[in-house]
Amino acid sequence: MAIRALILIEGTRSNGPLYVKAAQRLGLHPITLSADPARYDYHAPVSVEAIRVNTDKLEALIHECSLLRATYEIAGITSADELVYATVGKLCRHLNLPGPNPESVERCCNKFTQRQLLAEAGVPIPAYHLAANATEVERAGAEIGLPVIVKPAVGHGSIGVRLCRDADELAEHAAYLLGGKHMSRSSPKILVEEFAQGPYYSADIMGNEVIGIAAGDFGPLPHFVFRGYSHPAPLNDGDFKRIADVSLSCLRALDLGWGPTNIEFRWTKRGPVVIEVNPRLAGGPNPRLVQLAYGVDLVTEHIKLAIGEEWNLSRRQSNVAAARFLIADRDGVLDWISNGDHAAAVPGVAEVALYVNAKTPIVRKGDYQDRIGHVVAASPSRTQTAGILERAVDLIDWSISPFPTLGEKGQSAASHLQAAAQAVLQKR
Template structure:
């Protein structure tokens, strides 16, 4: 009998890709990664997992079909999936070609275009911040004047807060408009990002004020609702998160109702969805709907809080198995991000192993190898690690995570200045 394989299209951002590999192996599957850049440092930790990584243009559906067809001569392909939003619509098309369970590619594509997403949600009456779309600096300025400063500027495609900034005055507005329209926020263009570069559009949004919440959903079932906070403006770099959020029954119901309205409006409901909100004077307003799992360490947070392994359950769906979303336990889980404090070279890390040994700590992890050059971008790439902890109470979890973070230290040597 042929070995059953799980095809992963790209390995996913730091951390999540390895979690998918490990979960696949626990399910008795052979994980095979198809990547446009298998030499990327994100795959450095995969070597010990005995994975097979194949170089293929993951922007090219025909090339992916040919590679999967070739692999079928050796393996039984049990499923195809990914955690990366940029290729998730392509994954849906691949699944359709090979008659495997997967996401609806049209729904994913609509959701990945943030303006299209906004339009569909607006048609369904979903509460959102005021928004406009702009294609040049004049339109950005006009939209900001209509909405009123401060506003959020963001590209219409992308994730991880890349290119997202709070603009508090006309100078910041002009500066960030030039940055976005120049495509400087795009690190490695995907097909939708290349399309964006050829026809750039910028979302100008009302700055919604209030606590941040998010919902993690599998299918149409809400697994949990968490809360988090960002570092200082004008950027949106996560500093910490907690699950479950302290909500009244009515607040929980309002977020849950809006979440399900988003799924219906966008044609989602297969596999994972992550939705972010701000609780304003109007109640929960939708900031963003992601047709995928939230990035690391949210899956670890959900598992620590409820005992539900979202990654394993996502893989089960992808291979046609019945998933089990039942809660195994109920604890308060929290994550703290370790955020780079300067640009430079990461020279040393101390204390992460001691922090991991503290009772109640589920994970203490760095994503960035030593000697890596770090250039802060004001987005997810500024996070170099995290700590996750859980206990029966909010106060106890907070005490555990504070103790763990206090043990961890690192050094970043600034880059030499000109003339040194």
């Protein structure tokens, strides 16, 4: 009998290892297809077959899967990476395997198209305009009214997302985005949006079922870098239902409902307003929080769906789980980061992850890549969980030295910046 394999197309630093481990627990042999397998450091601690292939080309993936079928039974194909998720759907369709609707994923990943479909369905969203040049950006800002959110029309991880509070900031950020260097696969078009103000929530959905709603908070503006989030959000039954109802309206409007979806909201004077619909699991430690809070393993259940097995989304427990992110406070070279093991030993801490090693160049971008680690804790109460996180985070310390000036040790600050950019690409 052939070995049953799960094909993983690309991956992410946070969720990629979860898919590998969950596949192995289900008795599957995980195989990663990647344009650069070496950039996923989760291949090192576990035995994972990794094959180099151009994952931008559907034909190349079809060819590689045809070769693998000579040795393995391909039980399913999936990914934790939004950038290739539409291609995953096309590959599954070609091989007659369960998978997401690729057309729906592509429409959803274009933020402007997503906005149009949600607006047509009457889903509450911020006012918005699409802009292709600096003049259109300026006009959109004036029509909507400053401050506005300015972001790439295609992107993820808050890359290139910024609050522009005046005309100078608007012009500066538009020039940056139109330069096209912020993200390799991004569209040159820009989305200018109303700044929807209010508490942040996100709904974690599997299929057509809202599993849980999280609350989150951010670091200082003008960027949107998460400081932390928690499951469940402190909502009464009525407010939970309002967010859940709007979430299901999003699925209908975007023709989603197969597999995982994460929907981000701001609770404004109008109630819940949709900021973004992501046709995937939330990144970072969020799947771990869902498992700790409700007993639902979203990654495992997603894999079950991908291989055609019955899933189980029933809640098995009721805890408060929360994550706190460690965020670099300056640019420079990380001298050291310590006491992660001490933090992990605090009762109630479920996970401590440090993303960077000593001597890593740190260049803050104002997006998810500014985070250098996280701590996850869980307990039966919100107050207790908050106290556990505070004790654990206070134990972790680090030092960042300024980049050497030109001539010091034969290396300039510019070379450090280049090294940092390369490190970011390798850890995407």
